[in-house]
Amino acid sequence: MPTSTEHVHLSAHISRQFSQELEDVRRKVLAMGGLVEEQLAVALRVLTDGDARLGVEVTAREDRINAAEIEIDSQCTQILARRQPAASDLRLVLTVMKMLGDIERIGDEAKRIERIAEGLIGEDSHGEEPTAALAALGSHARDMLRGALDAFARLDERLALDVIRRDRRIDARYRELLALLTARMRAVPDAIPEELERLWAARALERIGDRCKNLCEYVLYLVRGKDVRHTGLARNEDTAGE
Amino acid sequence: MATPDFDSTTTIAAQLFDDVAIALRTRSLSLWFEQRQILHAIDLAVPAERILAVIGPSGSGKTSLLRCLNRLNEEVHGCRIDGEVLLEGADLLRAAVPVHEVRRRVGMVFPKPDPFPLSIYENVAYGLRLLGLRRAALDAPVEDALRAVALWDEVADRLDAPAFALTPGQQQRLAIARALALQPQVLLMDEPAAALDPQSSLHLEDLLRRLGRRCAIVLATHNLQQAARVADYAAFISDGRLIEVNDTDTLFTNPLRRETEDYVTGRYG
Numbered sequence: 001m002p003t004s005t006e007h008v009h010l011s012a013h014i015s016r017q018f019s020q021e022l023e024d025v026r027r028k029v030l031a032m033g034g035l036v037e038e039q040l041a042v043a044l045r046v047l048t049d050g051d052a053r054l055g056v057e058v059t060a061r062e063d064r065i066n067a068a069e070i071e072i073d074s075q076c077t078q079i080l081a082r083r084q085p086a087a088s089d090l091r092l093v094l095t096v097m098k099m100l101g102d103i104e105r106i107g108d109e110a111k112r113i114e115r116i117a118e119g120l121i122g123e124d125s126h127g128e129e130p131t132a133a134l135a136a137l138g139s140h141a142r143d144m145l146r147g148a149l150d151a152f153a154r155l156d157e158r159l160a161l162d163v164i165r166r167d168r169r170i171d172a173r174y175r176e177l178l179a180l181l182t183a184r185m186r187a188v189p190d191a192i193p194e195e196l197e198r199l200w201a202a203r204a205l206e207r208i209g210d211r212c213k214n215l216c217e218y219v220l221y222l223v224r225g226k227d228v229r230h231t232g233l234a235r236n237e238d239t240a241g242e
Numbered sequence: 243m244a245t246p247d248f249d250s251t252t253t254i255a256a257q258l259f260d261d262v263a264i265a266l267r268t269r270s271l272s273l274w275f276e277q278r279q280i281l282h283a284i285d286l287a288v289p290a291e292r293i294l295a296v297i298g299p300s301g302s303g304k305t306s307l308l309r310c311l312n313r314l315n316e317e318v319h320g321c322r323i324d325g326e327v328l329l330e331g332a333d334l335l336r337a338a339v340p341v342h343e344v345r346r347r348v349g350m351v352f353p354k355p356d357p358f359p360l361s362i363y364e365n366v367a368y369g370l371r372l373l374g375l376r377r378a379a380l381d382a383p384v385e386d387a388l389r390a391v392a393l394w395d396e397v398a399d400r401l402d403a404p405a406f407a408l409t410p411g412q413q414q415r416l417a418i419a420r421a422l423a424l425q426p427q428v429l430l431m432d433e434p435a436a437a438l439d440p441q442s443s444l445h446l447e448d449l450l451r452r453l454g455r456r457c458a459i460v461l462a463t464h465n466l467q468q469a470a471r472v473a474d475y476a477a478f479i480s481d482g483r484l485i486e487v488n489d490t491d492t493l494f495t496n497p498l499r500r501e502t503e504d505y506v507t508g509r510y511g
Contacts, residue, residue, distance in 0.1 A: 013508050084467055086494045086506040225496025 018083055022092060025075050026153075029096050029103070032068040033149040035061055036107040040145060040208070043114035044138040047201070048131060050121045055114045065107040069100050088222070095222040099152070102211040102218075106145060109204040109211075113138070116201045123194050130184065130198050133177045134205070140170050141205045144212035151216055157223045160216035170209035177202045250481075252285060253498050255488040258475070265290035265458035266311065266348070266428050271325035273306055273315060273482075280306045281482045283325065288428060293454040295473035295490065296462045299505065303482040304462035308430045311460065312348040313341055329427065342372065348428045349421030353436035355413030357405030362388075362397050365405045365416055369424045387423040390456070391415040391449055411442030415449065428458045435468060447472045466506060470494045478502045 013019045039061050046055050076097050079085060085093055120127070144163050151160040181195045181202070220228050266288040273281040281303050288294055296304045309315045311327055313334065327334040334344045346369065358365050366384045367375075375383075384401075388394040393415045397408070405416055414434060421429055431450070435443040450472045453459060463469050469476055469490070476493040478486045478501070486499045497503045504510065 012510060014510060015508060018508065086466065086470070087497055087503045089507045090495055225492075 018089075021075070021079055021083070022085075022089060025072060025079070025096055026092070028068060028072050028075070029099060030149060030153055032065060032072065032100075033103055033145070033152075035065050035068065036103055036110065037142070037145055037149070039065070039107050039110040040113070040138070040142055043110045043117060044135060044142065046114050047117035047120070047138065048135045050117075052118045052121055055118055058111055058114050062107060062111050065104060069104045073097060073100055088225075091222045091225060095152075095218045098218045099215055102214045106208050106211050109208050113201045113204050116197045116204075120194060120197055127194070127198075130177065130180055130195070133173075133180060134198060134201055137170065137173050137177060137202060137205045140166065140173060141208040141212070144170065144209055148212040148215035148219070151219045152222075155219070155223050157220055160219040160223070163216045164213050167209045167213040170206060174202055174206040174209075249499075249501075250282065250483045250485075252484045253486045255486075255492060255498060258487065258489065259287055259289055262289040262292060264288065265329070267328045268311070269326040269328065271307075271310060271327065272323070273303075273310055274320075274322040275318065276320040279482065281310070284479075284484045286477060286484055286487070288458050288460055289475060290427075290458050291455055292474040293450060293459045293461055293472055295469035295476040296460060296479055297464065297466060297469050297476055297505070298479035300464060302479050304464075304479060305432050306482075307479065308350070308432050308460060308462050310335075311428070311430055312345050312350055314350065346373070346424045347426055348430060349424060349426035350430045351414070351417050351421055351432065351434050353433040355410055355417050355437065357408070357413050357416055360405060361402045362405050362408070362416065363401040366419050366423050369420060373424070383423050387419040388416075390422050390453065391419045392445075393419060409442070411438050411445060414438060414442075414446060418449070418453070422453070422456075426457055428460065429453065431459060431461045433463055433465075434461070435463075435465065443468070466494075478505060480505065 039058065042054055042058060042061075046052060076093050079093050083089070144166055147159055147163040147166070150156065151163060178199070181199050185192045185195045214229075217227075217229050220226070264287045268284050268286045271281060271284040271286075272279065284307060286307075296307060298304050306315065310323060311334075315321045315323065323335055326336070329347060332339055334348070358368060360368065363384060366387050367380045370380055370383055385394060388397065393412060396412065397403070400407075405413060408416060414437070418429075418431075418434070434450075435446050438446060447468060450459060450461065454472070454474065461469065461473060473490045476488060476490045477484060478493070478497075478499070480501055486493065486497060486502045488498060488502075492498075493502060494506055497506060
């Protein structure tokens with residue numbers, strides 16, 4: 001029976017420069033992910049604390065996220081053109097290029113949530129229940145994002161699979177929140193504009209969960225060399241790597 | 243005998259050759275020069291009408307392996323070969339197959355273009371004449387071989403010119419035409435683009451893709467990009483041992499063996 005390389009090993013290349021280039025890209029993706037994590041954390045705090053001052057850095061941070069996306073993307077293109085990477089190196093570069101788009105859009109969603117949260121400040125004195133539900137949903141999304149970035153940093157397929165499974169929980173909570181908001185709209189039609197805003201925020205958090213799932217599917221591709229998108233494989237597997 | 247510091251068994255991807263015919267097969271093929279063992283019990287299948295790349299570091303035994311397949315090694319002093327090279331069930335090493343017959347059925351193209359000091363026409367006709375074909379019967383196979391290597395249009399009006407007048411890229415195509423004229427079942431190519439500039443190499447690769455539907459090609463190369471571009475299958479050989487055989491796409495994106503991974507990614511093995 002064929003054995004498997006089992007997991008990616010990032011030992012030194014004969015060309016030390018090449019090892020550094022790949023490591024640099026990896027490090028920058030994690031740094032960019034860190035910025036997006038921060039963006040999401042701030043958005044959630046504005047939502048729960050109702051303090052708009054927390055959001056002053058959001059635009060500047062978004063600029064840094066966008067700049068990082070362009071820089072890393074360009075570095076990956078250079079590596080493809082100059083190094084013509086193979087096997088795990090090729091998968092790393094391809095994974096990073098795919099991850100960039102999702103990470104950047106998670107940043108966009110976080111910014112959207114922050115803007116919505118600012119708009120809700122002082123609007124409604126009876127929004128504790130949906131705000132708490134949004135905060136819980138947000139906390140799940142944050143955990144998923146952290147898990148996805150950790151799974152990439154450690155090339156940890158167990159963690160990646162775990163995060164993918166957590167997406168179902170986010171979807172369930174999203175549907176619960178949707179029911180709550182719909183009920184509130186029926187009960188107090190005047191509050192529909194606010195509830196719709198909350199709905200957009202909930203939708204953004206649910207989308208973040210989806211994108212974290214994407215990130216983890218790319219990590220599985222990087223580690224295993226198999227594309228698990230649209231296969232149901234990741235969700236159905238009970239244990240990783242078996 | 244030196245023991246390798248890696249797993250020296252061969253890993254062949256599951257169901258790799260399920261849907262293809264095998265043109266040639268080695269069984270436990272080992273080669274020694276004097277006391278030194280060069281190849282260690284190689285079991286390699288060469289699929290018909292496909293291109294199999296043999297990759298590996300310099301000195302890993304790629305050329306030695308190819309030279310075993312059409313009995314070029316046996317002329318080397320101190321050479322000893324064990325195992326079998328099977329073509330249509332016959333062992334080319336042992337059976338009463340005459341060596342010229344082996345080389346007709348298993349052709350070879352060398353790293354440097356090696357035209358004979360003859361005309362373009364006579365270079366291609368050379369092997370056919372040895373088979374006893376007369377002049378009248380030569381024109382058609384010579385033209386066919388020159389067309390197969392996309393050289394006909396370039397030389398049709400000067401077939402009597404010396405082969406040395408051709409460019410290196412054309413000379414290499416002529417060498418391939420010379421082998422093809424004998425309608426081999428297997429064509430061995432040892433670094434066929436080694437002496438060519440990048441553009442001529444690409445033309446040659448294009449040609450290989452087409453020829454790969456005509457006979458089995460075994461392409462030994464240390465140019466990994468070339469192997470990735472042209473081969474259907476790839477075999478990784480290291481220290482005279484066959485490590486992994488896989489389809490080219492998988493071998494270059496997700497190899498089964500760590501030794502292969504180290505080699506194709508340029509890591510210290």
